[in-house]
Amino acid sequence: MKLLMGVEVVARQQVTPRVVALTLRPTKRPAFPAFRGGAHTILALPDGRRRLYSLTSDPARPEEWQVAVLREDAGQGGSAWLHAAALPGTRLLASHPQQGFGLAEGAVRHVLVAGGIGITPFLSMLPELERSGADFALHFCARSRVEAPFLAELRDRLGPRLHPWIAAEGARLDLAALLATPTPGTHAYACGPARMLEGFAAATAHWPEGTAHLEHFTGLDREVARQGEAFEVEIASSGAVLPVPANRSLLEVLREAGHNVDAACEYGACGSCVVGVEAGQPEHRDVCLSPAARRGVMTACVSRGRGRLRLAL
Ligand code: FES
Numbered sequence: 001m002k003l004l005m006g007v008e009v010v011a012r013q014q015v016t017p018r019v020v021a022l023t024l025r026p027t028k029r030p031a032f033p034a035f036r037g038g039a040h041t042i043l044a045l046p047d048g049r050r051r052l053y054s055l056t057s058d059p060a061r062p063e064e065w066q067v068a069v070l071r072e073d074a075g076q077g078g079s080a081w082l083h084a085a086a087l088p089g090t091r092l093l094a095s096h097p098q099q100g101f102g103l104a105e106g107a108v109r110h111v112l113v114a115g116g117i118g119i120t121p122f123l124s125m126l127p128e129l130e131r132s133g134a135d136f137a138l139h140f141c142a143r144s145r146v147e148a149p150f151l152a153e154l155r156d157r158l159g160p161r162l163h164p165w166i167a168a169e170g171a172r173l174d175l176a177a178l179l180a181t182p183t184p185g186t187h188a189y190a191c192g193p194a195r196m197l198e199g200f201a202a203a204t205a206h207w208p209e210g211t212a213h214l215e216h217f218t219g220l221d222r223e224v225a226r227q228g229e230a231f232e233v234e235i236a237s238s239g240a241v242l243p244v245p246a247n248r249s250l251l252e253v254l255r256e257a258g259h260n261v262d263a264a265c266e267y268g269a270c271g272s273c274v275v276g277v278e279a280g281q282p283e284h285r286d287v288c289l290s291p292a293a294r295r296g297v298m299t300a301c302v303s304r305g306r307g308r309l310r311l312a313l
Contacts, residue, residue: 004044004093005029007065009086015068019117019149020083021056024065027091031062035097037125038189038215041067042264042272043082044093050264051078054191054215055097056123060131065094068149070117098270100288101191101215103128108185110136113175113200115192116147121215122191123150126158137161139178141196144168179203182211191215216269216287226252228283231305235259235313236278244304250275251300259313261300268302275300276312 006027013021026032040054053067071083086092101121103110110129112122119140129136138161142148145166154162165173179188179200188211190200197214204212230246233253244253251273254261263273268286274297282298282305289299298305 004095005032007043007092007094009088009090009092010064011088012086015149016146018071018147019068020071020086021066021068022082022086023057024067024092024094025063032065033096034062035059035124036099036102037128038102038121039097039099039124040101040121040270041065041097042095042270043067044095045078045081046092047081049078049081050266051082052265052270054101054120054124056120058127059124060127068117068120068123095264095272098272100271101189101213103134103189104187104211104213106185107187107211108135109183109187110134111178111186111188112136112138113141113173113178113188113190113192113196114138115141115190115196116143117149118190118192118196118215119149119154120191122189125189137163139163139165139173141165141173141192142167175199175203179207179212182207187211187213189213189215228304229306232308233305234308234310236310237313241308249301250298250304254300254313263301266301268299271299273300274298278310278312280309281306282309 007024008027009022010025011023015021035055037059040052042050042052044050055065056068057064057066069079069082072079103125114122122138138158140148145151151164165171188204190197226247226249228246231244232241234241242253242257244250251261251263261273264270269288271288277296277298282303284294284298285302286299
């Protein structure tokens with residue numbers, strides 16, 4: 001992964017039984033690089049695992065970052081390790097901020113929809129919204145209050161601009177009704193579980209292009225990423241043709257052939273493995289690139305192709 005920085009955990013806060021917030025400071029520089037609300041970083045754990053986390057701190061405070069980690073008991077152990085071992089003084093590596101999600105320039109109103117831990121990217125967007133005096137509303141959905149991290153702080157801070165939807169209390173957000181009528185200049189944003197994102201995508205399908213924004217936390221499963229039709233890639237610089245079998249990823253094939261392709265998440269969510277495509281038809285499977293950003297590139301970790309593609313390598 002390019003551009004890694006040393007970071008140290010300087011504080012931690014148990015936000016809910018399953019969510020811990022970690023405050024990080026850079027170890028070798030006075031401040032972190034700038035980011036805009038909604039950006040994420042990739043933490044590299046000591047055993048080499050990499051995990052993507054939204055930055056939850058105020059972009060105007062570059063001396064410290066904060067991330068909030070949900071302990072995923074059915075996960076691969078990265079979040080459990082952070083919960084157990086990321087104590088003050090622990091050193092890790094973090095990527096430079098990556099900006100896949102953020103507030104639209106020029107919007108006149110913002111409708112934010114968060115589900116559970118999906119509140120995190122919005123936490124760094126809120127200071128920007130508040131400073132600019134923007135018109136916004138935050139809808140926060142969770143199964144119970146204990147699964148709604150930062151809810152009490154948000155209620156105090158946002159007042160009537162916060163709309164909590166707590167399923168255990170019988171309050172469920174009707175996305176189709178909320179998003180039925182797009183008004184000019186309104187942008188809508190969602191981050192949360194896959195089912196919520198599907199509902200959001202369906203409810204905004206008739207919105208003008210570029211006004212509905214989604215943030216995915218997880219992409220394709222690695223096993224799924226390897227599966228599909230076989231295809232071939234031609235390396236533009238050498239003319240070599242590499243077959244990508246049906247059960248292997250393009251990333252694996254390129255690395256085996258000696259190409260040093262960067263890759264952080266390896267599940268289609270970060271965009272660090274993007275390679276240029278000069279010819280051919282990619283089959284995009286990532287969840288991080290917009291249709292416009294996909295022009296002329298593809299993610300090597302999860303995306304595939306049909307027939308033969310020529311790669312700018
Ligand atoms: S490595 Fe993250 S999208 Fe490919």
